[in-house]
Amino acid sequence: MNQTLDPGINEELEAMRQRVQEAEDTCLAIARGEVDAFVVGAHEEQKRVLLLAGAYQRYRQLVEHMQQGAVTCSPQGDILYANQRFAAMLDVPLSSLYAAPLESYVAVPDRARLSAFLLLSARGSRTDVTLHRRDGHIVPVRLSLTSFGDGYASILVTELTMPQRLDEVEHSLNGIRDALEVLNRVCANDESGRQAIKAIGAEINGLARLADELRDEQRRTEGG
Amino acid sequence: MSEAQQTDKWELRLYTAGQTPKSLAALSNLKKLCDEHLSGRYSIEIVDLLQNPRLAKDDQIVAIPTLVRKLPAPMRKIIGDLSDTERALVGLQLRPRK
Numbered sequence: 001m002n003q004t005l006d007p008g009i010n011e012e013l014e015a016m017r018q019r020v021q022e023a024e025d026t027c028l029a030i031a032r033g034e035v036d037a038f039v040v041g042a043h044e045e046q047k048r049v050l051l052l053a054g055a056y057q058r059y060r061q062l063v064e065h066m067q068q069g070a071v072t073c074s075p076q077g078d079i080l081y082a083n084q085r086f087a088a089m090l091d092v093p094l095s096s097l098y099a100a101p102l103e104s105y106v107a108v109p110d111r112a113r114l115s116a117f118l119l120l121s122a123r124g125s126r127t128d129v130t131l132h133r134r135d136g137h138i139v140p141v142r143l144s145l146t147s148f149g150d151g152y153a154s155i156l157v158t159e160l161t162m163p164q165r166l167d168e169v170e171h172s173l174n175g176i177r178d179a180l181e182v183l184n185r186v187c188a189n190d191e192s193g194r195q196a197i198k199a200i201g202a203e204i205n206g207l208a209r210l211a212d213e214l215r216d217e218q219r220r221t222e223g224g
Numbered sequence: 225m226s227e228a229q230q231t232d233k234w235e236l237r238l239y240t241a242g243q244t245p246k247s248l249a250a251l252s253n254l255k256k257l258c259d260e261h262l263s264g265r266y267s268i269e270i271v272d273l274l275q276n277p278r279l280a281k282d283d284q285i286v287a288i289p290t291l292v293r294k295l296p297a298p299m300r301k302i303i304g305d306l307s308d309t310e311r312a313l314v315g316l317q318l319r320p321r322k
Contacts, residue, residue: 022301022303025301025302025303025304025315026286026287026303028303028304029287029303029304030287032304032308034246034303034304034305034307034308035246035287035288035289035303035304035305036241036244036245036246036247036288037241037244037246037247037273037274037287037288037289038286038287038288039273039277039280039285039286039287039288041277044278044281045278047277047278047280047281048277049241049273049274049277049288051241051244054245055241055244055245055246059242059243
């Protein structure tokens with residue numbers, strides 16, 4: 001005697017079949033090496049992505065070969081990781097950096113600023129400090145916090161070249177010029193105010209000329 | 225041409241984990257596959273689970289990369305980097321299973 005299954009049971013069987021198929025597909029994909037990450041976590045709020053070892057390859061290569069220095073510090077400010085570029089900035093072997101305090105490579109006047117920067121650890125925060133190279137030369141750099149998780153600070157270290165610093169000076173001067181224009185309008189009927197603004201303007205122009213001369217000198221030095 | 229292939233617009237969602245080799249390979253393979261078999265009739269949404277793992281819940285994703293065909297219905301899931309083109313086409317029902 002033929003018996004027809006309850007439609008509800010048919011649906012359940014179909015759903016079960018699909019789950020089994022998906023499980024088999026997952027195992028097959030793993031066996032073939034076609035996946036390199038998994039979503040794990042017992043509860044929704046615990047969900048995270050687990051990467052297989054080889055999945056980090058691209059990121060490692062990117063960090064190791066980029067033009068900026070990269071440093072990861074403990075909350076105490078000790079270097080846990082540094083890339084080759086950072087070691088080259090300091091002219092020291094990479095191996096000597098591990099577990100060393102970052103501040104030991106920073107000029108004394110800038111150490112308080114570094115401490116505050118690490119303490120704040122706000123993502124995207126920046127500060128400028130001066131590093132000491134082994135050969136005694138100094139290297140002005142900008143530190144940018146790129147991420148902060150698990151108590152570690154990941155920092156990008158960008159060398160501030162003279163042209164970059166001069167660009168910043170010019171940018172600041174332009175800002176001051178804009179502010180002076182506003183003051184000039186405000187002090188339209190104030191002779192002493194206008195005289196003061198004129199004097200400040202003259203100083204700004206002097207600084208701008210100095211920046212241009214330094215830039216030209218830099219170009220001549222690099223070109224020579 | 226299969227019934228699925230006759231549908232106007234395909235909506236595909238690819239779950240990735242940032243720039244892992246398999247995630248990159250999956251997107252590259254998917255693009256090639258779509259350009260060849262669904263030219264002009266598809267859209268690809270990338271869901272990077274490294275940015276937000278909780279989005280895996282929508283389609284019950286466990287392994288990455290995973291491609292989900294949202295449209296045409298019914299939903300289909302293909303797990304892996306789509307390097308096996310034949311299997312990907314069968315999974316998407318762009319080619320009948322042998």
